[in-house]
Amino acid sequence: MNKAELAKSIFNTSYLTGEFLLRSGKISNEYFDKYLFESNPLLLKHISRYMVELLPNGTEILAGLEMGGIPIATAISLDCGLPVTFIRKKAKDYGTCKVNEGPSMEGKNIVIIEDVITSGGQVILSAQDIRKTGANILCTICVINRQQGGLEALEQVGIPLISLFTMDELKSVR
Numbered sequence: 001m002n003k004a005e006l007a008k009s010i011f012n013t014s015y016l017t018g019e020f021l022l023r024s025g026k027i028s029n030e031y032f033d034k035y036l037f038e039s040n041p042l043l044l045k046h047i048s049r050y051m052v053e054l055l056p057n058g059t060e061i062l063a064g065l066e067m068g069g070i071p072i073a074t075a076i077s078l079d080c081g082l083p084v085t086f087i088r089k090k091a092k093d094y095g096t097c098k099v100n101e102g103p104s105m106e107g108k109n110i111v112i113i114e115d116v117i118t119s120g121g122q123v124i125l126s127a128q129d130i131r132k133t134g135a136n137i138l139c140t141i142c143v144i145n146r147q148q149g150g151l152e153a154l155e156q157v158g159i160p161l162i163s164l165f166t167m168d169e170l171k172s173v174r
Helices: 003-014 034-038 041-052 069-080 121-132 150-156 167-171
Strands: 015-021 027-032 061-065 084-087 109-117 136-145 161-166
Touching: 003 015, 003 034, 003 041, 003 167, 034 041, 034 109, 034 136, 041 069, 041 136, 041 161, 061 069, 061 121, 069 084, 069 109, 084 121, 109 121, 109 150, 121 136, 121 150, 136 150, 136 167, 150 161, 161 167
Parallel strands: 061 084, 061 109, 109 136, 136 161
Antiparallel strands: 015 027
């Protein structure tokens, strides 16, 4: 599947219209139900293969954000052989009480993996936790950049954003 075909498949599988409350608090009349493409093994396989190509040199660990970034990071890990750690929104208050599950990130070059970026708010919060472990964040890679301020917000905290697709690109393949 070429990239244009993948864009069309993602759009046709997950694009919804209606009224949706976004994590950012904004109301949108369009929405990409990321779980519809993340739960489709064929689409996830193709998304992963294209996202592997976006990984910068020197990446040591993939950090999949709860919940949508986890299946994508896992698929990328399977394709490229890099280890993956799973980043919780909040450290659990039992057991190991860690914010990340998986290999130690201390001193490692990390790439944050996310599904959809709107405002970048959750990535910024998670990045604070990741940095507390002593990790170096190279960038964030997402499947869809909704183009609603996330790129700029992440740049302000020193995290480049690389997207497989922008909202405009996906909408152009209808």
